[in-house]
Amino acid sequence: MINIFAEANCNRYVRDECQYCHVYEPLMQIPKSDWHLMPEHAQIMVDKILQMEVFRELAKREINLTGGEPSQNPHIVEIFKIFRKLTPNVRIHTNLDISSAASPRWQRLVEIMKMLGRVDFTLYPTVWESRQKPLLKEILGLQDELIVNMIFEKVPDLLSQIEILISFFEEQEKKFESVLSLLGTYRTKLENLIGENPECDEEAFLKHMEGTDNYICTDNFTFGLNMIPGFYVDKNGERAMNAQPFPKDINFLECTIPRGTIEIITVQQTGEITPCCDVGNLKCQPKFGNLLNDSPDEIMSQVEVSRKKMVSGALKNHQNINSGKAGEWVEEGIPPYCV
């Protein structure tokens, strides 16, 4: 899967200026609204991706156009068409914080859905009723798939977002019964957990939720839930590795690269390719080169150099964690809790 920054200013809205957002710190440096990915840059990216097998295969699985808020990009429809040459699975991640169906941002999303692109959104309870809910109804009429991202700071907060979705789908047609059944399972499990163990740690949470599917797929609709713990990034750009819902636990990142696979890459505004989902908040130093400026050969040799650093760095992180030095940065420049 490849994530591509298409637009930079989503969390530059005063309303959304949330320091727990993983793109808060990386985007903090960028002036409020003067950056958009341009179609000619998208074309350069596609041409290069096609020349590198490992990235070509990742792109076939899925391209996520993200940001910031990609619906703000006036060229997003054109950009969507360019990336669709790599895969039919081009997704747009929106905050759906859109004032009305007359907004040009909404019109762009409609155009993309009509060309079989999929729009996924992040649930924001503060703007759910007034802005997201009416447009989500429209989305359900235009596409037969949906992923809802939910960022939660506490387990009761996750439950309240599940309840928002249940109320919404109860008002929709019968076709969404399976969605309600999935959401109902989450509601029951979360209610039981909060009742029995309100201060649960992450391990207890994961054990309790073990085996619960986060998607359903029926003949006429596919629905997925993506639940993301909120993280605080301080003013120096350090991301607390203590997940907010479980503040006593360190959050370890299991890096797939030392295990021999690249599962996901992110292309930042500069064209810089960062491994995994690091949009700049994790400060992972080994990069994969620059998709706009470097040749495919240069990028592939940089991948190899960085892979070796990650193998060595992950080993040292293990040693540090086991010898009471958890949290120390190693010279390979990978975050201390990547293992």
Ligand code: SF4
């Ligand atoms: S070392 Fe950590 S930040 Fe870097 S690619 Fe691996 S998981 Fe991502």
